[in-house]
Amino acid sequence: MKEYFHSIRIDPEKCEGRMKCLRVCPTQAIRVRNAKAMIIAEKCIDCGECITACPHGAIVPLTDPFGELAKFRHTVAIPSPALYAQFGREILPEKILSGIKKLGFDDAFDLALTCGEVSFAIQEYLREYKGPKPLISNACPTVVRLIQVKYPELIDQIIPIELPRELAAREIKKKKSKQLKLKEKEIGTFYLTPCPVKMISIKQPAEKGESFLDGAISISDIYGPLLSAMEGIEKGSYRKALENICILGVGWAMVGGICRTLRLKNSLAVSGLGEVIKVFDDIERGKLRNIDFVEAYSCAQGCVGGSLTVENVYISYNKILKLIETLEFEQIKACPDIREVRKLYSQKYFFIKGKFEPRPLKPLDKDLAKAIKKRKEKEHIYESLPKIDCGACGAPTCLTFAEDVVKAEAELIDCIFNLSQRFKEPSQGFSELFNKYSFRSQTKSSPKKHAKKEKQ
């Protein structure tokens, strides 16, 4: 089986097996075994929900430490536009970029401009695309992974345009290596990331190509030092700083930003994994075939809601929104030249190198006849379970437990309601206690009802 690299690690020393992560995982990828949580690599889509849910900080995102910088002759920081929403309203991107340079990077690059180019490239792609609709933005790596795992038939609807951070890194390496007479690999490009999933999209891009970035540093790690670094910086003219902001690019920090700044009429924007799933179900049924473009983010409100950001998500969302409104009102358009973008587009400058491939989950069995048998067995087991999803067995729901049993990854007696089977002759006290709980008799009720609920 293929190994999947993930950006999330569980520290067994810190994990107390309290199962908070078990319940929040949207793809049921976590199990608690021997009182420690573990992740099923095949099912994980790196959304980071578990990181936020863990009360002990035992689940850690795998981002790069600052020390990585020393490996390179020249280093460039490429902050996600979500970073621009982390500070007070008076602090504009210009100041933030100067602050980053004071932290030890040789240069800091404004990604908003590249985002703007990519927005235009998306517009071009939408214009000439003739296949099934809607097209889906690839901005969120978790969403791309969700499609690979759960909606493989939508894979050709993902926009195959390279992500701004990758394009930026590619171009920076080209340009700087010439300028500074260095090799491309001597130039380190670091993404300042709002979420852990960007890390794997660097280590293992969904399209199986290669990343141009050398690492990712968490916004939450850099926040404190950056705040101090910015203290000494002279306040320039607010208006002048405003004039350098690409409105199209700033939109990438929040859900709906791409649609709004491109003024796409027939599009929709969705955020939060549960909501994304609802929209994708509708796309799959052909219900949204009249929509041209869907912008979908795993985190609520988009990248500003990433688990590695610091500011309250609604405040940072509002900051981006207000910034866009101000730029719209002042009619500031510090955006790339669309003719230039069109020229580059026709030269295939913007397209990803690889191809998105589905990553469907392993079926219950390789042989269809056996898989059918196992599926029936799973239903049979499920019907015998209390269906209260207590999690004590280590699986998030009774249904996933039934599946684990069929796959021989768990045993029926792992369910505490089957505990009595462990004892040949349960003591009378135990039997009385056990019979007090009426869960078992409840499960015998109408099977039709349960068939409906089975969805989850």
Add this chain to the structure above:
Amino acid sequence: MSNENELSHRFEINGRDFSNAGRASTSIKEILQEIGIDSSIIVRAAIASYEAEMNVVMYARRAVLTLNVTPEKLHLKLEDEGPGIENIDLAMKEGFSTATDEMREMGFGAGMGLPNIKKNADEFEISSTPGKGTTIKITISLDSTENK
């Protein structure tokens, strides 16, 4: 008829129940994914069952949708209690629809439902008694697909 190589599921659908419309097709998709059916087949079964479900929600009183899967074939049978179809040939024409304005407002009633079901099936059978109801049976062949 309960063969150990046969998986069957029964879904009840109620007319006008828009909020639950799509549940059966989602369950069907999940079941098929679990047993490892090829995704190109899953999408055909999901679209056919969704269109069938929507037809019930829009026009019929209630219906039972049955899924049967064997290693060779996938069958879907929809039996509804409802107004039935007067002229089946006409109903099978693309673009023909008896949907109300209200339904069209919601994005339905493009006259593509039945043709879409047929398009996604290898075998398609429809029979109807006006005033009583309609039965649709479709089969999708699984032979050609390798289980991954």
